[in-house]
Amino acid sequence: MEKAKISASQLFILMVLFELGSALLVPLAIRAKQDAWLAILFGMLGSFVLFLVYHKLYTYYPNLLPTEYMQKILGKVLGTVLAFVYILYFMYDASRVLRDFGEMLLTFAYPDTPLFIANALLMLVIIYTIRKGIEVIARSGELLFIFMYVLAVAGFILIISSGLIEIKNLQPILEEGLLPSVKVALSETLYFPFTEAIVFTMILPYLNDSKKAKVTMLCATGLSGINLTITMLINISVLGVDLTARSQFPLLSTVQSIQVADFLERLDVFFMLAMVIGIFFKVTILFYAATIGTANLFKIKSPSMLAYPLGIVVLFLSVTIASNFQEHLHEGLYIAKFILHIPLFTIIPPILLFIAFLQKRKVHGSKHS
Numbered sequence: 001m002e003k004a005k006i007s008a009s010q011l012f013i014l015m016v017l018f019e020l021g022s023a024l025l026v027p028l029a030i031r032a033k034q035d036a037w038l039a040i041l042f043g044m045l046g047s048f049v050l051f052l053v054y055h056k057l058y059t060y061y062p063n064l065l066p067t068e069y070m071q072k073i074l075g076k077v078l079g080t081v082l083a084f085v086y087i088l089y090f091m092y093d094a095s096r097v098l099r100d101f102g103e104m105l106l107t108f109a110y111p112d113t114p115l116f117i118a119n120a121l122l123m124l125v126i127i128y129t130i131r132k133g134i135e136v137i138a139r140s141g142e143l144l145f146i147f148m149y150v151l152a153v154a155g156f157i158l159i160i161s162s163g164l165i166e167i168k169n170l171q172p173i174l175e176e177g178l179l180p181s182v183k184v185a186l187s188e189t190l191y192f193p194f195t196e197a198i199v200f201t202m203i204l205p206y207l208n209d210s211k212k213a214k215v216t217m218l219c220a221t222g223l224s225g226i227n228l229t230i231t232m233l234i235n236i237s238v239l240g241v242d243l244t245a246r247s248q249f250p251l252l253s254t255v256q257s258i259q260v261a262d263f264l265e266r267l268d269v270f271f272m273l274a275m276v277i278g279i280f281f282k283v284t285i286l287f288y289a290a291t292i293g294t295a296n297l298f299k300i301k302s303p304s305m306l307a308y309p310l311g312i313v314v315l316f317l318s319v320t321i322a323s324n325f326q327e328h329l330h331e332g333l334y335i336a337k338f339i340l341h342i343p344l345f346t347i348i349p350p351i352l353l354f355i356a357f358l359q360k361r362k363v364h365g366s367k368h369s
Helices: 008-020 030-060 066-074 076-108 115-132 134-161 179-202 210-239 241-246 250-256 268-297 303-320 325-368
Strands: none
Touching: 008 134, 008 179, 008 210, 008 268, 030 066, 030 179, 030 210, 030 241, 030 325, 066 076, 066 179, 066 268, 066 325, 076 115, 076 179, 076 268, 076 303, 076 325, 115 134, 115 268, 115 303, 134 210, 134 250, 134 268, 179 210, 179 268, 179 325, 210 241, 210 250, 241 250, 250 268, 268 303
16 A cells, blocks of 8 residues: 545545546436436435445454455455455456547547557556556546536536426426336446445545545535436436437537537537546546555555556457447446446445454454453
8 A cells, every 4th residue: 555645525526526437428327218317316325325334344444455354354365366356347347437438539539540549548647647646646636626517517507508408308207106217226326336436445545534434425426426417317308318318428419419699519529528537537546446456465565566567458458348339338237237246336345344243243252251
């Protein structure tokens, strides 16, 4: 672990940027049709419960990375294997988000550029940032967070003032009752983007005030949940359910339809800037967690040495992960969910917490006896 500290507000900003990251890009929870916004809120509420589990584990081992406390809880062999699985997952997820970035860039601006080149350019910047350490990542987050929100608020005002919003696209609310929204929340939004933030368990030991961890995590998730809800409400009210579902990047389509007073149009560049910021931080945090986790697990003195070799792995993975964007989306929403998300986010952490709790009681009991 590097000798660095970040404040609660920096953690908050990084979490919001992470959760908005690539989730703003895709038609999130669109299987719930016009109730997609509800499915996002349910997913957010469900993730609160899991965050309390992650936080409790952190309070048991406030100065240890998960790669270390897994070995304490499960023993050397099993703990090391599990820690390695999580590191592989962080790298896999980083490569998925990097692929999202490349696809967006090619679709939007550079159709003739090879995907590899687009991804490699962002990866170079990310490797450079990782080598500077978590404090630099956190400080750049503070700067770009403000910029991203200024863009978001400006976009929101322009969409409303250009008269694009059709409230009737959001009706009928709860056409088939609550069940479809709850189903989508449990099968989709709970994992992407909310509990993906399990990666922050790797960053919590750097927090300078451990008492603020719980409130910070819950507030950040609350804010990003509300932001994603508003985004989907706008997408569906501007484009309608069918167009939102068919669109590769619905928010881009929404922004492209802005037209104010004949001169304000083609504002998709601003959308691109906001997306690049979100995706940059998401990949950076996942990759940072993989780097320090690997260094910690294999007792490597300087984690920054790992940035280049692991970065090359993530880059190649991002290009070879799927043959086209549709396959990439299908893999992320359906296959990865069962193989990775459900076990790694919702099953293993509570088991770890239960074993840790029993161990603590045992130690506590033996002290008193």
